[in-house]
Amino acid sequence: xxxxxxxxxxxxxxxxxxxxxxxxxxxxxxxxxxxxxxxxxxxxxxxxxxxxxxxxxxxxxxxxxxxxxxxxxxxxxxxxxxxxxxxxxxxxxxxxxxxxxxxxxxxxxxxxxxxxxxxxxxxxxxxxxxxxxxxxxxxxxxxxxxxxxxxxxxxxxxxxxxxxxxxxxxxxxxxxxxxxxxxxxxxxxxxxxxxxxxxxxxxxxxxxxxxxxxxxxxxxxxxxxxxxxxxxxxxxxxxxxxxxxxxxxxxxxxxxxxxxxxxxxxxxxxxxxxxxxxxxxxxxxxxxxxxxxxxxxxxxxxxxxxxxxxxxxx
Ligand code: DAU
Numbered sequence: 001x002x003x004x005x006x007x008x009x010x011x012x013x014x015x016x017x018x019x020x021x022x023x024x025x026x027x028x029x030x031x032x033x034x035x036x037x038x039x040x041x042x043x044x045x046x047x048x049x050x051x052x053x054x055x056x057x058x059x060x061x062x063x064x065x066x067x068x069x070x071x072x073x074x075x076x077x078x079x080x081x082x083x084x085x086x087x088x089x090x091x092x093x094x095x096x097x098x099x100x101x102x103x104x105x106x107x108x109x110x111x112x113x114x115x116x117x118x119x120x121x122x123x124x125x126x127x128x129x130x131x132x133x134x135x136x137x138x139x140x141x142x143x144x145x146x147x148x149x150x151x152x153x154x155x156x157x158x159x160x161x162x163x164x165x166x167x168x169x170x171x172x173x174x175x176x177x178x179x180x181x182x183x184x185x186x187x188x189x190x191x192x193x194x195x196x197x198x199x200x201x202x203x204x205x206x207x208x209x210x211x212x213x214x215x216x217x218x219x220x221x222x223x224x225x226x227x228x229x230x231x232x233x234x235x236x237x238x239x240x241x242x243x244x245x246x247x248x249x250x251x252x253x254x255x256x257x258x259x260x261x262x263x264x265x266x267x268x269x270x271x272x273x274x275x276x277x278x279x280x281x282x283x284x285x286x287x288x289x290x291x292x293x294x295x296x297x298x299x300x301x302x303x304x305x306x307x308x309x310x311x312x313x314x
Contacts, residue, residue: 001309002297003154020064023071030075036083037200040068041092043124046158050120051255061123062130065091069134076140090143090200091131095185095212096121097146100258107264108146110208117256141205145196148212148263152189152283153290157298160184160219161284164226165291166298168247171238174227178253180220183260187213188283191276198272209272212263215280223248225280229288 007013014033018025020042042064044050044057072089079087098108099115114129116122128144135142151161164174195211203209217225227244230236236244268274278286291298300306 002300002306021059021067023067026067026071027074030071035075036086037088037090038068038072039090039092039196039200040065042068043092043127045094045120046156047096047118047120048254049158050118050123054119054123057119057123061120062126065127065130069130069140073134073138073140088141088143088200088203088205089131089134090145090196090203091128092196093128093144093146094121094124095146095148095210095261095263096258097125097128098261101260101262103259107262108210108212109264110146110210110267117258135206143199143203143205144208145199146208146210146263147192147195148185148187148261150187150189150192152287153294154297155189157301160222161226161287162291162298164223165230165288166302168227168230168244169234169291169295171236171241172247173249174223174244174247175249175251176219176223177251178257180223180250181218181259182257183216183218183262184222185212185262186215186217186222186280186283187211187276188278188286191278191283194277195268195274198268198274202272204271209268210263210265211268211274212265213276213278213280214263214265216260216262217280220248222284225284226288229285233288234292 004013004015016029016033018029020026042060044060050057069089076084076087095108096118097114097116098112099117099121101108114125116125128146131142131144134140149160151159155162157163157166167174191213192211195209199209224245227248230244236242241247265274300309
């Protein structure tokens, strides 16, 4: 709830805590709030967790998407024609559905075949297929976006970038899986959010749009960059650690680790006039500064107390 503090007082904001698999609750929420657009961002999203326990990924990502589609279809069928024309179900997905590019120069386009590697990406691929089927079979007006790796404020510290920042500040090891030469295409979270609005408001029904930052980097380069910004903004006081880079530790590789992801985002640029505003250089600096300025937020995530925060002001 602390992530939402800045908008708590906004009269256009309402929060409902519900499980997307709970069709009774979802039906009530649709009827009560009468949405024009549904943006479906609810997912189990961490690859390592999906390897440790795939069950929740199957349940939330596949069954949850099915329930949301069904409740949307029910709600949509009861709308008057004008509202029907405006309604959109926007499914937010990942570039991981396309699989691993290996050491090639190829980019993922909207036409790349699906080839997911992990239980997480397989569950997201499955949910994408459900969304396309509901559009084709039931004429539900859907849109799909597949985005590359996000980073920025408020990211849960299981993901690479916040994990490295917080581990460094705590003097803990910075674990690099395998040789650290895997490549990801990094996009600042605000750029992703703007892209989602472009698609939800102006995208063509039934279409898919890839979203990416053209910021391909090796994991080891990302971690060294974080260390150098931290060395500058918050020099280490840890004994024997003159630079945070000294904390880098190579560990066993992730099982089935995808070597490279890279997005061709030319469709959303050409058709919807979207461009990322941040370079990796500007975005990562803002991100490191945000984690330095918001230690209470990350403390509450790390000690688990965020889960029992009261739903105040709602
Ligand atoms: O491509 C989009 C996807 O990006 C999203 O769909 C996923 O929800 C999101 O988790 C992310 O997947 P990745 O597996 O690429 O992100 P993650 O932050 O877990 O890892 C990024 C890279 O860093 C990956 O090659 C694994 C590596 N890594 C990760 C962690 C957590 C490490 O070397 N050490 C680590 O401790």
